[in-house]
Amino acid sequence: MAKILGAVTVNKERCKGCDLCVVACPKDVLQLQPKEVNNRGYHFAFMKNPKACIGCAACATVCPDGCIEVYRVKVND
Amino acid sequence: MNINDIIKPENLVYAKPRLLNDNHMHYCPGCSHGVVHKLIAEVIEEMGLEDKAIGIAPVGCAVFAYNYIDIDWIEAAHGRAPAVATGAKRLNPENLVFSYQGDGDLSAIGTCETIHAANRGENIAMIFINNGIYGMTGGQMAPTTLEGMKTSTTPYGRRADLNGYPLAISPLLAQLDGTCYVTRQAVHTPVAVRKAKAAIRQAFENSMNGLGTSLVEIVSTCNSGWKMTPAQSNKWMEENMFKKYPLGDIKNTVK
Amino acid sequence: MNEEVKLLKGNEAIALAAIRYGVDGYFGYPITPQSEILETLEAEMPWETTGMVVLQAESEVAAINMVYGGAASGKAVMTSSSSPGISLKQEGISYLAASELPALIVNVMRGGPGLGTIHPSQADYFQATKGGGHGDYHLIVLAPKTVQEMADFVYLGFDLAFKYRTPAMILADGIVGQMMEKVVLPPARPRRTKEQIAEQCPWAVTGKPSSRKQNVVTSLELDTAKMEENNNRFQRTYSLIEQNEQRYEEYLTQDADYLFVAFGSMARICQKVIDDMRTQGIKVGLVRPITLWPFPTEVFDRLSQQVKGMLVVELNAGQMIEDVKLASQCRVPVHHYGRLGGIVPNLKEISEAFFNSFPDAKK
Numbered sequence: 001m002a003k004i005l006g007a008v009t010v011n012k013e014r015c016k017g018c019d020l021c022v023v024a025c026p027k028d029v030l031q032l033q034p035k036e037v038n039n040r041g042y043h044f045a046f047m048k049n050p051k052a053c054i055g056c057a058a059c060a061t062v063c064p065d066g067c068i069e070v071y072r073v074k075v076n077d
Numbered sequence: 078m079n080i081n082d083i084i085k086p087e088n089l090v091y092a093k094p095r096l097l098n099d100n101h102m103h104y105c106p107g108c109s110h111g112v113v114h115k116l117i118a119e120v121i122e123e124m125g126l127e128d129k130a131i132g133i134a135p136v137g138c139a140v141f142a143y144n145y146i147d148i149d150w151i152e153a154a155h156g157r158a159p160a161v162a163t164g165a166k167r168l169n170p171e172n173l174v175f176s177y178q179g180d181g182d183l184s185a186i187g188t189c190e191t192i193h194a195a196n197r198g199e200n201i202a203m204i205f206i207n208n209g210i211y212g213m214t215g216g217q218m219a220p221t222t223l224e225g226m227k228t229s230t231t232p233y234g235r236r237a238d239l240n241g242y243p244l245a246i247s248p249l250l251a252q253l254d255g256t257c258y259v260t261r262q263a264v265h266t267p268v269a270v271r272k273a274k275a276a277i278r279q280a281f282e283n284s285m286n287g288l289g290t291s292l293v294e295i296v297s298t299c300n301s302g303w304k305m306t307p308a309q310s311n312k313w314m315e316e317n318m319f320k321k322y323p324l325g326d327i328k329n330t331v332k
Numbered sequence: 333m334n335e336e337v338k339l340l341k342g343n344e345a346i347a348l349a350a351i352r353y354g355v356d357g358y359f360g361y362p363i364t365p366q367s368e369i370l371e372t373l374e375a376e377m378p379w380e381t382t383g384m385v386v387l388q389a390e391s392e393v394a395a396i397n398m399v400y401g402g403a404a405s406g407k408a409v410m411t412s413s414s415s416p417g418i419s420l421k422q423e424g425i426s427y428l429a430a431s432e433l434p435a436l437i438v439n440v441m442r443g444g445p446g447l448g449t450i451h452p453s454q455a456d457y458f459q460a461t462k463g464g465g466h467g468d469y470h471l472i473v474l475a476p477k478t479v480q481e482m483a484d485f486v487y488l489g490f491d492l493a494f495k496y497r498t499p500a501m502i503l504a505d506g507i508v509g510q511m512m513e514k515v516v517l518p519p520a521r522p523r524r525t526k527e528q529i530a531e532q533c534p535w536a537v538t539g540k541p542s543s544r545k546q547n548v549v550t551s552l553e554l555d556t557a558k559m560e561e562n563n564n565r566f567q568r569t570y571s572l573i574e575q576n577e578q579r580y581e582e583y584l585t586q587d588a589d590y591l592f593v594a595f596g597s598m599a600r601i602c603q604k605v606i607d608d609m610r611t612q613g614i615k616v617g618l619v620r621p622i623t624l625w626p627f628p629t630e631v632f633d634r635l636s637q638q639v640k641g642m643l644v645v646e647l648n649a650g651q652m653i654e655d656v657k658l659a660s661q662c663r664v665p666v667h668h669y670g671r672l673g674g675i676v677p678n679l680k681e682i683s684e685a686f687f688n689s690f691p692d693a694k695k
Contacts, residue, residue: 007083014099018107018307024267042106050080057091058267064111065102066093071084129539133401134550143548149537151404152550154427157397160389164401164409165537167385168357172539190397193390 001077006055008047011067015044021059021068027052030059094118096127098147107307109297110139112264113177113206116274118146120281121173129285130173131165133158137179138212156187159194162201166284173284175202180221181211184246188220191246198255198289202280205247205292208299209318216302220244223321228302243321247294251328257289259328263296265311269324279331288331296322336517342482342509345517346412346438346502347372349483350384353490354523355436356407357385359398361417364450365506366440369412382523392417396424396437403433404549406529406536408490412438414506415456416447418464425499426465429566430551432535434493436486437471438502440509441647443674451674452506454596457651460503461625468563470570472500472577473624475595479513487518492577494532496569503624505647507597507676573626580628581620584610588617590686590693591635591642593656595621597676598645605682614693616686624652629659636660641690645682646670665689 008029015038022030022045031048038044045068047053055072096118104110121130130148134140136155143150153161158176166174176183183191183205194201210228211217217230223243225234235243251259258280262273273295280291296318298310305313340348347369350358360370370388378384385402389395395411402409413421418439428435441456443449460473472492474485482504489500529536537547553559583603585591592602599620606616619635621628636642641664644653650668657666669685671677677685687694 005078005083007080009084014101016106020107020307020311023308023311040101047080055083055090056267060091061267061270062112062264064104064106064108064115066097066111066115068091069089069093070091071088072090073078073083073088075078127539128541131405131537131539140552143546143550147540147546149540149546150548150550151401151537152431152548152552153400154397154423157393157400157424160394160397161401161404163387163389163394164357164359164398164403165405166401167387167398168402168407168409169405169538189390190394193394 002074003077004054004072005075006053006070006072007050008053008059008071009069010045012038012044014065014067015042016065017042017044018064020062020064021045024058024062026056026058027054029053094122096122096147097145100144102145103141104138105301107298107300107310109208109264109295110206112270113204113273113295114142114145116270116277117204120274120278121148124278124281126173126281129171131169133162133165133174133176135176135178135182137182139177139179139206140213142177156182156185157190158182159187159190159199159201159203163194163197163199166199166201170200173281175204175281175284177204178206179212180205180207180209180219184220184244188246192250192253195250195290195292196253196255200284200287200289202284202291202293204277205294206297207294207322208297208302210299210302212299212302223317245322247292247327250292255290256292256328257283257330258291260292260326261294261296261322261324263314263324265298265314283331294322296324334519338515338517339512340479340515341368341512342479342504343368343440344372345479345483345515346486347376348517349486350410351376351378351382352517352520353487354382354408354521355384355410355490356523357402357409359387359389359395359409359411361389361392361395361413363414363417365442365509366412366414366438369438384523392420393424396421399435400424400428400433403428403435404431404537406533406538408524410436410438412440414440414442415444415453418456418459422465425471426467426469427551428499429469429471430467431549432497433499433549434490434497435499436489436493436502437499438504441503441505443672449674450506452597452647452676453674454505454598454647455651456503457624457646457648460501461627469566470625472496472498472573473503474500475503475622475624476508477596477599477620479508479511479515482508483515483517496573498569503596505596577623578626578628578630579622580631581622582631583618583620585617585619585635587615588638589615589640590690591639592616592618592645593642593652594618594645595624595652598647601677601679601682602645605679605686608679609683621652627655627659632656632659633661636663639664641665641667643686643689644668645677647676648672
């Protein structure tokens with residue numbers, strides 16, 4: 001059976017840690033860095049649960065700063 | 078499959094549009110402006126109108142829109158964007174001319190210019206960010222501020238007897254013969270963002286096809302002014318703003 | 333179209349000259365005593381011939397901002413109004429100046445302040461020459477005294493505006509706007525092509541081709557160092573204009589003992605007064621500033637070392653007199669005679685004012 005695998009990259013210096021991508025993700029993939037901050041002092045987003053990503057781009061769609069790139073592949077089991 | 082096998086150029090399905098440049102946007106975290114900027118950049122890119130687009134920037138938080146969307150821009154005086162757009166479009170009818178305005182700009186100080194540009198049916202698109210507050214100057218009451226809503230100039234909440242009623246300007250503009258498309262959208266969910274993008278695209282197409290004035294209102298958040306987190310703001314917007322400013326097409330004579 | 337001779341009102345002459353100059357757009361709003369400019373343009377329908385856009389805006393505020401939008405795209409764009417309407421336009425004029433945009437603004441002055449009167453006045457001299465809107469800026473201000481100059485200054489105003497990338501103003505008064513005279517309309521020029529605009533105005537907002545960076549027309553700069561540099565650049569332009577563009581007319585000044593100073597319609601009346609006084613053997617002459625800004629300081633510097641006194645005649649309470657005093661460095665007495673409220677003085681009143689100011693001149 002074909003399966004969709006996804007992944008995102010976050011431009012961590014552009015990210016302002018607004019959390020909207022985290023809320024938008026249907027698979028609970030993203031999280032804000034609990035401690036680490038970028039050069040502007042923001043807790044940027046990262047994939048805490050990359051295996052769950054389906055590459056739906058919900059996170060990138062709602063991202064106000066255009067910092068997320070989305071990748072998707074279809075694989076056969 | 079390893080994550081590095083997925084993150085490859087051939088698998089890229091979404092990236093910010095090229096016309097949204099790499100400048101760090103000055104907007105607060107979670108601000109709706111960023112999403113709308115991105116959509117405008119995407120639509121201009123997809124329509125191949127980069128060399129035709131003239132944006133009219135407002136006074137307000139989006140005053141620096143020209144720093145982020147890599148097209149030609151004219152920065153207008155507060156509220157005057159529809160008049161500036163009129164001049165630009167009348168003299169350059171083959172160009173895409175759109176204004177980008179907030180609620181203070183479009184529906185307070187610029188009401189006269191807004192209504193008359195729309196009434197003349199200028200072939201322009203107006204992108205209207207309605208977050209019910211003056212963001213840039215520090216969260217003062219806007220015409221669109223909801224009753225009871227606290228702002229820095231209505232610290233105990235807006236009272237109709239003191240401050241008048243919230244102004245829904247889009248239905249007003251929809252009554253004018255000059256408008257061909259008036260719609261109200263939001264950008265708080267992926268589905269809403271896609272609809273808003275389609276609306277902006279239609280507005281730009283209308284402008285290029287000379288069909289009259291199009292208005293795309295984006296009901297938005299101002300989490301700094303509202304004093305909430307971005308996520309809380311979205312929720313508050315759904316529960317409160319959408320009651321006064323319900324989403325959907327208000328007028329569409331094109332389809 | 334070559335030169336054409338017509339009998340025209342001053343306001344009509346401006347409209348016809350605008351079409352012949354190859355103006356791209358006019359945006360106006362009715363107000364007495366200048367409405368014939370908009371009316372004539374609408375009647376001429378230049379959009380059918382030269383392609384010039386003519387639009388009656390919803391307000392003076394909107395009209396000047398339409399000018400701003402058109403000028404930002406490198407087009408030759410103009411507006412016209414009268415005093416109260418020009419006050420409304422000041423916001424847009426400040427933006428035009430700060431964004432270094434060429435444009436032409438016509439003010440056919442009426443009496444003020446406030447709603448004032450529809451009768452002629454020259455009381456907007458300060459507003460026109462000292463800024464008018466907010467910030468440190470100047471307009472090039474041309475003061476016509478004939479209907480012919482109403483037409484000619486459309487050409488001169490636009491040429492200077494484009495040369496220096498700054499808005500220019502024709503400061504006329506209700507007399508010049510409303511009176512009829514013979515006019516030789518200047519030869520017609522074609523409107524500039526898209527390619528010519530791109531070449532002459534590389535800053536213009538036209539849509540960004542891949543061959544250049546984005547063009548942004550803005551007056552906003554939050555970096556104070558850059559904002560100061562912007563202002564310094566404006567001042568350098570103004571210095572250049574002051575050096576190059578001072579214009580004035582002298583009438584019988586060569587042997588003059590006394591000088592009348594007047595602009596626009598008042599200069600015509602003063603000329604007649606001078607003719608009469610000369611028959612009595614009184615050596616009087618006239619200096620008529622044509623550019624009110626830049627003010628023609630050189631002629632006053634020179635003549636203030638020759639004459640015994642000057643009488644500045646204006647339809648206001650004393651505005652240009654300040655510049656005359658500065659330019660003549662108070663070397664000789666400088667007096668003022670003005671009528672207010674839309675009243676135009678006659679020859680007798682002016683000559684009485686002269687002898688009241690300079691009783692010794694009778695000898």
